[in-house]
Amino acid sequence: MSHPQAKVHRMFELVEPIGTITFSTVPDEAFMALGMRNYWDGYFAGRAAPLGLAPAEVVHAVFYNFADGEVARHIPWVWGKITPQEAIAVRERGSATALRQRIGELADSSGLLRVADLATRAAVSAPTEGRVLYAGLRALDVPAEPVARLWHAATLLREHRGDGHNIALVAHGIGGTEAHVLLALSLGMRAQEFGRIHHLPKAQLAAVVDGLRRRGLVDAAGGFTDAGREIKERIEALTDELAAPPYDVLSTDELDELVAGLEPIAAALSGGGQ
DSSP states (O other), X not given: XXXXXXXXXXXXXXXXXXXXXXXXXXXXXXXXXXXXXXXXXXXXXXXXXXXXXXXXXXXXXXXXXXXXXXXXXXXXXXXXXXXXXXHHHHXXXXXXXXXXXXXXXXXXXXXXXXXXXXXXXXXXXXXXXXXXXXXXHHTSOOOSSHHHHHHHHHHHHHHHHHHHHHHHHHHTTOOHHHHHHHHHHHTTOOGGGOTTTTTSOHHHHHHHHHHHHHTTSBOTTSSXXXXXXXXXXXXXXXXXXXXXXXXXXXXXXXXXXXXXHHHHHHHHHTTOXX
């Protein structure tokens, strides 16, 4: 059944902090212990592992929003230290451990098993066509342990949405670095202040902003034009629309139950960094 887009977006808000526990200290340290040189080695090893031994060019295309050459600094180097299968296991263990630590007593609550089951039902129900990273994750076994299963479901839902977001960006002619510029502006920041792209060479970042300016999406001062704000809003609306299919398997009551069950978990995760 179809659900209101506002509720689909609410699921994004609740799933995101669970899925992104993967990028916190505990999983990072687990990868570093296996020979990774830095955080980004572990990031690419863990996130790209469901794609197998895909070359850097393929990972770059699937991840979409990394600047040219960034993926190639890590892929395939990491596969000389760890196999994709090992990376999948390390990522799951580290993420489940971090999630359990962060949510405390909720990890052993009677309701967590139900939340994990509902989230998993949704997470494994969507079509995989055109969703490369989601499809790779769908090919993995679902963990039996409830906290790990909840993390896995959240990761599936997050990457399903991410694949759809990339589709929306392509449909609107917005490249990966351009997407970060628009996100920065939507957060009230200039491109050169935004953490995901501020490290890029000034000339490279300026060329991206100039391209958006020529298209009428950025003004002379480097801020949004009305057209730029409108295209950003259209992309986000389409992203929500494309993120809806996993939840069609749930009834209205079941989705409401899932939202209610996830809210205290998301609140616990928002309480501090790992």
